[in-house]
Amino acid sequence: LVSYALQPEKFSVVHEHPERIPLLVEELLRYHTVSQLGLGRIATEDVEVGGVTVRAGQMVVAALPLANRDESVFPNPDELDFDRPSVPHVGFGYGPHQCVGQALARVELQEAIPAVIRRLPGMRLACALEDLPFRHDMATYGIHELPMTW
Numbered sequence: 001l002v003s004y005a006l007q008p009e010k011f012s013v014v015h016e017h018p019e020r021i022p023l024l025v026e027e028l029l030r031y032h033t034v035s036q037l038g039l040g041r042i043a044t045e046d047v048e049v050g051g052v053t054v055r056a057g058q059m060v061v062a063a064l065p066l067a068n069r070d071e072s073v074f075p076n077p078d079e080l081d082f083d084r085p086s087v088p089h090v091g092f093g094y095g096p097h098q099c100v101g102q103a104l105a106r107v108e109l110q111e112a113i114p115a116v117i118r119r120l121p122g123m124r125l126a127c128a129l130e131d132l133p134f135r136h137d138m139a140t141y142g143i144h145e146l147p148m149t150w
Helices: 002-006 008-016 018-031 102-119
Strands: 047-049 052-054
Touching: 002 008, 008 018, 008 102, 018 102
Parallel strands: none
Antiparallel strands: 047 052
16 A cells, blocks of 8 residues: 555556456566565575575574565566566475465455555555654564554
8 A cells, every 4th residue: 555655657557457466466576575574494505695605404494575575586676576477486485384375365365455545546655755664574574563554
């Protein structure tokens, strides 16, 4: 909803191309990665990643938002782009330990976002962006409260 309040013109897809709402949701999940850290993985062999040697037996923890902003995968990764070609993201993790509730979350978002936008078309932030109480922890990204007006 913050993205809508800041850039409502980008959300015209809700009215003009409702069949593209699943793509809108996937881009929002990529852009606003909620889980900040993936599960720890143990290297099974020595490997070099980004110029750093990870030794067999060492734990590696991926920063999921960084993976979702990888320029080699997502051109202009810091731009919210609902026309972006569908590319898998790691908003729900990856592999056998990815979020088991992701299907439900997707359905909820595909229904809730358009419903709120249609019912409250003039919705906007009731405070300055910098005054929003963002979470500042290592586990999840989010906002403690979201004052809106319409």
